Amino acid sequence: xxxxxxxxxxxxxxxxxKILEAxxxxxxxxxxxxxxxxxIAEAAGVSKGLAYNYYKSKKHLLEALLILMQExxxxxxxxxxxxxxxxxxxxxxxxYSFKYVKDNEEFWLLYMGIIFQPxxxxxxxxxxxxxxxxxxxxxxxxxxxxxxxxxxAEARIFGGLFDGIFLGYLMxxxxxxxxxxxxxxxxxYSKIELQKLL
Amino acid sequence: xxxxxxxxxxxxxxxxxKILEAxxxxxxxxxxxxxxxxxIAEAAGVSKGLAYNYYKSKKHLLEALLILMQExxxxxxxxxxxxxxxxxxxxxxxxYSFKYVKDNEEFWLLYMGIIFQPxxxxxxxxxxxxxxxxxxxxxxxxxxxxxxxxxxAEARIFGGLFDGIFLGYLMxxxxxxxxxxxxxxxxxYSKIELQKLL
Amino acid sequence: xxxxxxxxxxxxxxxxxKILEAxxxxxxxxxxxxxxxxxIAEAAGVSKGLAYNYYKSKKHLLEALLILMQExxxxxxxxxxxxxxxxxxxxxxxxYSFKYVKDNEEFWLLYMGIIFQPxxxxxxxxxxxxxxxxxxxxxxxxxxxxxxxxxxAEARIFGGLFDGIFLGYLMxxxxxxxxxxxxxxxxxYSKIELQKLL
Amino acid sequence: xxxxxxxxxxxxxxxxxKILEAxxxxxxxxxxxxxxxxxIAEAAGVSKGLAYNYYKSKKHLLEALLILMQExxxxxxxxxxxxxxxxxxxxxxxxYSFKYVKDNEEFWLLYMGIIFQPxxxxxxxxxxxxxxxxxxxxxxxxxxxxxxxxxxAEARIFGGLFDGIFLGYLMxxxxxxxxxxxxxxxxxYSKIELQKLL
DNA sequence: GATGAATGAGACTTCATTCAT
DNA sequence: AATGAATGAAGTCTCATTCAT
Numbered sequence: 001x002x003x004x005x006x007x008x009x010x011x012x013x014x015x016x017x018k019i020l021e022a023x024x025x026x027x028x029x030x031x032x033x034x035x036x037x038x039x040i041a042e043a044a045g046v047s048k049g050l051a052y053n054y055y056k057s058k059k060h061l062l063e064a065l066l067i068l069m070q071e072x073x074x075x076x077x078x079x080x081x082x083x084x085x086x087x088x089x090x091x092x093x094x095x096y097s098f099k100y101v102k103d104n105e106e107f108w109l110l111y112m113g114i115i116f117q118p119x120x121x122x123x124x125x126x127x128x129x130x131x132x133x134x135x136x137x138x139x140x141x142x143x144x145x146x147x148x149x150x151x152x153a154e155a156r157i158f159g160g161l162f163d164g165i166f167l168g169y170l171m172x173x174x175x176x177x178x179x180x181x182x183x184x185x186x187x188x189y190s191k192i193e194l195q196k197l198l
Numbered sequence: 199x200x201x202x203x204x205x206x207x208x209x210x211x212x213x214x215x216k217i218l219e220a221x222x223x224x225x226x227x228x229x230x231x232x233x234x235x236x237x238i239a240e241a242a243g244v245s246k247g248l249a250y251n252y253y254k255s256k257k258h259l260l261e262a263l264l265i266l267m268q269e270x271x272x273x274x275x276x277x278x279x280x281x282x283x284x285x286x287x288x289x290x291x292x293x294y295s296f297k298y299v300k301d302n303e304e305f306w307l308l309y310m311g312i313i314f315q316p317x318x319x320x321x322x323x324x325x326x327x328x329x330x331x332x333x334x335x336x337x338x339x340x341x342x343x344x345x346x347x348x349x350x351a352e353a354r355i356f357g358g359l360f361d362g363i364f365l366g367y368l369m370x371x372x373x374x375x376x377x378x379x380x381x382x383x384x385x386x387y388s389k390i391e392l393q394k395l396l
Numbered sequence: 397x398x399x400x401x402x403x404x405x406x407x408x409x410x411x412x413x414k415i416l417e418a419x420x421x422x423x424x425x426x427x428x429x430x431x432x433x434x435x436i437a438e439a440a441g442v443s444k445g446l447a448y449n450y451y452k453s454k455k456h457l458l459e460a461l462l463i464l465m466q467e468x469x470x471x472x473x474x475x476x477x478x479x480x481x482x483x484x485x486x487x488x489x490x491x492y493s494f495k496y497v498k499d500n501e502e503f504w505l506l507y508m509g510i511i512f513q514p515x516x517x518x519x520x521x522x523x524x525x526x527x528x529x530x531x532x533x534x535x536x537x538x539x540x541x542x543x544x545x546x547x548x549a550e551a552r553i554f555g556g557l558f559d560g561i562f563l564g565y566l567m568x569x570x571x572x573x574x575x576x577x578x579x580x581x582x583x584x585y586s587k588i589e590l591q592k593l594l
Numbered sequence: 595x596x597x598x599x600x601x602x603x604x605x606x607x608x609x610x611x612k613i614l615e616a617x618x619x620x621x622x623x624x625x626x627x628x629x630x631x632x633x634i635a636e637a638a639g640v641s642k643g644l645a646y647n648y649y650k651s652k653k654h655l656l657e658a659l660l661i662l663m664q665e666x667x668x669x670x671x672x673x674x675x676x677x678x679x680x681x682x683x684x685x686x687x688x689x690y691s692f693k694y695v696k697d698n699e700e701f702w703l704l705y706m707g708i709i710f711q712p713x714x715x716x717x718x719x720x721x722x723x724x725x726x727x728x729x730x731x732x733x734x735x736x737x738x739x740x741x742x743x744x745x746x747a748e749a750r751i752f753g754g755l756f757d758g759i760f761l762g763y764l765m766x767x768x769x770x771x772x773x774x775x776x777x778x779x780x781x782x783y784s785k786i787e788l789q790k791l792l
Numbered sequence: 793g794a795t796g797a798a799t800g801a802g803a804c805t806t807c808a809t810t811c812a813t
Numbered sequence: 814a815a816t817g818a819a820t821g822a823a824g825t826c827t828c829a830t831t832c833a834t
Binding site for chain 6: 398399400403432433434444445448452453454
């Protein structure tokens, strides 16, 4: 009894997702070169052959993950635009980012891993460069609207803080006081404190 | 006539340094797994066999680099202790760190690469964990002495800033306004501004 | 459609046997260090990679052969126990051993090669030591039952004879009068002649 | 102050002997392929370069050892010819051989190693074949003179005994009752016992 | 859609040999 | 006579990818 086309489509999606998730997990932890297709297939519970049935090559798997990440990165802007007040925006960004990292550790690790080894996938750099650039532009505007003189530098500091904090957190999740840091960030970038510095 | 021991020592030092430098450059850019011993030997201008004459294995090469890094990391504390004033300490740390990254981009890249793929070298994690921990302790003390309530979180923020900023810088050295950011950091952590927030 | 598990099992057995046989042949003739995995793969008619698919390393291949040999070595005792008469036992041992060597030249060569280079595989020595020891014990008992005074030494002489004779035979199979020697051995260790020496 | 020609010659001989002895020791224990020139040079306490100064290649070293062995093998005949009585000859051979093995374990091990891996050195086979052949001829004559019918087979048995016994001895020097075996051999091949079997 | 046996290029590593001094 | 740095071929092993079924 052959499967109906719908059943087949569902099955395909499910399997392809399993593979993608296994790849994400392993690339994040062991790096692209440190992960073998066998590892991925095994972690996904499918045969090597089947993995190739869904993704033409190891590189294609990575690319599929990058595209996913790119799509997710748009979320920040959506969240941010829930308010028009720059101080409120900062708050939304901080809260969203901390939540995002906790929920998507692996994506974040993969992203960092790729950033640090651009040779793995030339094209990736371009993608992220754009994402980064546009993000910094937005931060800059926010700080300008707040009235800060050095909005360019402040934007870099603000953006850098996330990377740095999350890095520290992921390096040692058990000890890191993530919640305390989030609160302190909110305080540091609150209307009250920022206005003291103007 | 054989070479004199001195000649040999010089030769060994020169060659072993060439190899180590080539390894640093390549590991930093392409990652440990992404770099082959052939790459390293070629970049160093020696034969593959000779590289093994000096470093027992690819892993040993990496370890030699890590030891070097660990030695360098002690510098921060030395620099910091040139003054006893906590505000001055912060200034010294900021200036030293920015200078350090500019002068040792590759070390920093390698370090990040390793942090993100601890599976490459289990032992490395331990080394860095210690370094990090002791550094955060020192930052905490400084902020406590300044009179900040949330010294723990502030220390994490301060430390994270460096990683985040340098990460952004190394991702795109051409565009990054490193000097502006340094100045803004000095301002943000100056006595004047910090005291406004107490 | 994938192959059925049965098909795969058959395939695996066939291929793994081909590789093992090739390894035996080459290790026996050229020694462990003198044989390369390429040699083995080529002789087995498979790719190098496949050989590693079946045997984790060159050493594992050797170990697989040793286990086979150990299993075979139990045969002697089985054969010997077909009779209870010590003179008959000697006859059975002689006939079985001569036949065994002719049928399993390569195993015998491999075995000797390993004996002479214990550094190749430390564990092997222990295995064979045990086999040897228990064999000599058995020989000793036989000679004691026959009534010989120096059963210990006689057992060593009897056992040594096999090794020595087979060594001579395998060194130069064309010229060696194996059949004549077998007959003479039977005579030498026959009831009639042995009793003359009591 | 340059060395005199005599001094030089002495030095050369001493050094070349050191190297040869180191090679013998290592080849015997670890096999030809299992021994590296570095091992040999180190064991001999000289530099690798110097070893090559004395022996053109690793193979040449082995050949030098084989020639030495060949020279030593002539000793048997000399010893044997001290008496004209065949029974006495057997006694001399037995005693000499047991003594020889104890005094020259390494030579004997090397010899066995080569016998079992003729591929290492094609030429060696020819050398040993000759030695063996002539030896068996001599044994045959002895047994014929004693009056044995199957002198051919008896010669093979007698010769094989040595190889087999020594093999057993060298496999496990601590436990092997070499002295007992020697005595039993003398008894077995004494005039009294042999004549019982005629 | 699915399997896993099979391939082969390329990685890590060793070592006989050469050579500058 | 002597050293040991240096080379490069060859060996062990891994893994992305293909393919028969």
